[in-house]
Amino acid sequence: MHRLSVAVSTAVVMLFGIVLTLGLFGSTPTGAGDNGDGVRLYCGAGLLPDTPTKGSNWLGGVVVDFDRGEACPQPQPSSALPALRLAAAGEDPFSLTRLGWVYAIAVALVTGVAVWAVTKRGLAWALVLLPAAVPLLNVDFTRFFVSTFTEPPGLVGAYALLCGLAVAVVTDPGNRVERAVALVLVGAGGLVAGTAKPSFAPVLAVAVLVCAVVRFGARGWKSRIAGPVVAVAAAVAAVGPLTATLQWQDSSYTGVNTFNLVYTVVLEEIPGATAELGITPEAQSYAGNAYFPNGPGGVPGADELIPKSSEYRTQAWKVLAAHPGAALTALSVGVVATESRDLAYLPSRTWSPGVEREPLPPTVTGSQGADRESLRAWLSSVVLPWKPWAVAVLGLLAGVFALFRRANRALTVLCRTAGAAALTGLGVVALAILGDGYFEVAKHVWLAAYLFDVTLLALVGAAVVAVVTAVRRRSASDTPDESDAVEAPGAEPVPAGGGNGRPANGVA
Structure with a gap:
């Protein structure tokens, strides 16, 4: 119960940290403005931007409000589409803040489960999750949760992968439940991120590699089966979506x-x-x-x-x-x-009819890499x-x-x-x-x-x-130890990383 309460508390802190960072409680959340890619996704959820043009690209702000329409027949295949459809379930007018809540809750759940698993060895071990968790409080990353881009599942999946890796290293093979949590986090994280967009496939590749070397259960060959099975399952499950994405990209x-x-x-x-x-x-x-x-x-x-x-x-x-x-x-x-990572050319403020529209075509900035001069000037800065x-x-x-x-x-x-x-x-x-x-x-x-x-x-x-x-x-070494004078017969040194007799790496 102590571990569970710590896990729930940490998940709540993570949830509200992201929610407050993005301003999801208000009517003007921080998001990422559409550069023209958004229609690839929101059309698949049957959404129409509530704007005069029924489009959301290059309006100088983030279009948050959407009307309902007919779903397009060939949206971009991406793990971001099920998340958007989940957030947009129902018939009422849709607000993009609901999608932000979906991703924030997903991050909180990953955090809570990972904290519960790593605290098997003690509550202080939750600190090893901080390197992966702290950057998620940077609005430059989480503002994509309030957008119609395919990037957000990549962020959530990569976070799950890193949390699962930490769980696998901290726990022992005999901690079956915790090792199962590690395999689920790593495998699912890699699958979600790798199928968000093709360039995120390295997340899937690393997840498959990690799963393949994770031991599960007692010693011997049986302990080396579960990890490779999860690795193969994640890889096979990703083949179809990745192939569909590449085909869609080439045809569209x-x-x-x-x-x-x-x-x-x-x-x-x-x-x-x-x-x-x-x-x-x-x-x-x-x-x-x-x-x-x-x-x-x-x-x-x-x-x-x-x-x-x-x-x-x-x-x-x-x-x-x-x-x-x-x-x-x-x-x-x-x-x-x-x-x-701030991507200044993608506005973060919420769009309203009074917001000045960006010129078309959009003003070229260095980080867009559209021409040699602006790119080189930006890199030199x-x-x-x-x-x-x-x-x-x-x-x-x-x-x-x-x-x-x-x-x-x-x-x-x-x-x-x-x-x-x-x-x-x-x-x-x-x-x-x-x-x-x-x-x-x-x-x-x-x-x-x-x-x-x-x-x-x-x-x-x-x-x-x-x-x-x-x-x-x-x-x-500088402090005398009286017990050194009388050593118990047959005493063995305690192995590094704990007295469990297993390698300190805790993975393979």
Whole structure:
């Protein structure tokens, strides 16, 4: 009951922290304005924005109120669609604040369940969840809960993955119920995030990897079955939705993503690559410019590329693989772009008829990555461009340390959290660049920004634990222990991480 009360209390605190951050109690919540992608989702829930144009894009604010309409036949396949349909259940006028509540409650439930599981070893172990939980109180991330974007399930799923990983490391294989909680959080989190949008697939990949190595139950081969079964189930369940999303993207936006990849990345980072791509040499003159806002009209090579976008996309990937330096530079642009998680071009205020409409096409900003000049100017304005790289690399090193060196359990869980978050974040950045080039790069690496924040906090926590542990060991070595004079026959040292006789890593 004590553990349960702590878990419920923590969940309530998390819920109201997000609710107050977003202002969900009021009529003007903080959200993320639509850039034109919203119709892909809200049409599938049979919603129509309550605006004069019956659209929500580029209105200078977040459209919160919706009327009812007919659901479109082919909405974007995404795990965000069931969440929107759940929030929009009923026939009354719909407010987007209800969707914000759905995601806030989901985060609270994940928090409560994870806290209950980790406190199996003591209430203080709930602190290892702080690196994943604290960034969710940053409005730059949670304001997407009040939006019609597909990003929110990625955030909730990544959070569930990291909480499940912490539970798996803190508990022992014999803690069957707690290990079951870990597998559910990791597997479900990876599935929800990975099917939100294709560039979030690294969350699913890491979740499958974590599940595969989690031991469940007694020692022996039987303890190694449950984890791989959950891993396979999550991977198989994601195949259909991911395939449907990719097919929908190719049919609904033929050539757009390939255009952005070729012109904003390949031709920009590898001047003269037109021959390797098999495209007209004149295409080089348009390097650095995206498909939007001007479209493909008059762009050299566009008439060749768009009808055969799948072939050119594959060729673009081959060219990048043949030029690893250029590929690393492109990855660096995405990593640095995580410093712009505020996405200033997407308004956060609530739209009302008096709000001034944005010009059409929208004003280009650097974080949109629509043209070379604005993108480069914005990248050069980043105060600490090396910071996200430093955090990611240190996180990976911490994760490797925790895999190959036995340490006390608190240090292990924090290092593994840092490693998993850094690896997943880099994967999200890589897929975002390979999928859509530099166009809207800051938005596409938004989830990676959260993961790098988690990495940083986990590294700080690990450093604190390491220092405290070193100080305690120094104090213990300097303090005479009278019991050392008479040692019980056959006495064995207590293993690091606790007296349970098992490895301190607690996972595999």
